[in-house]
Amino acid sequence: MIFSRDLSILNAMEPIVSNLFEDNYVKTGALKCDCEKCQIDIILLTLNHVAPHYTSSQTGEAYIKALYQEPQLQSDILREITNAVKVIAERPNH
Structure with a gap:
């Protein structure tokens, strides 16, 4: 199956996880190491442990974000x- 480039596929959990991480850890200075590599690794590891919610529309993204309120x-x-x-x-990747 070939996908059209006119449609985008988004895991709506990415911005939800990123925003919660930013608000609760980055802005509060609660991280042992706050380098960009560690922050991305934390987000990626989290995304691997939460169920993805894919959408191709802004309406779908808004609906999923509303659920996660x-x-x-x-x-x-x-x-x-x-x-x-x-x-x-415990095991930074740098």
Whole structure:
């Protein structure tokens, strides 16, 4: 199957995880190492442990983001971010 370049495929979890990570760890200075490589590794490790939610439209992205305004779902993602922060702090890739 060949995809048209007119349509984009987005994992809507990427901006959700990135924003929660930024707000709860980067801005607060809570990271042992705050280099860009460690930050990306934390986001990637987190994304590997949360279910992806793919969409090809802004409407779909908005719907998924609205779902993740629920405190329990945000808490679940924060738990995964915290686990990733611990792993990367113990074994940084640099």
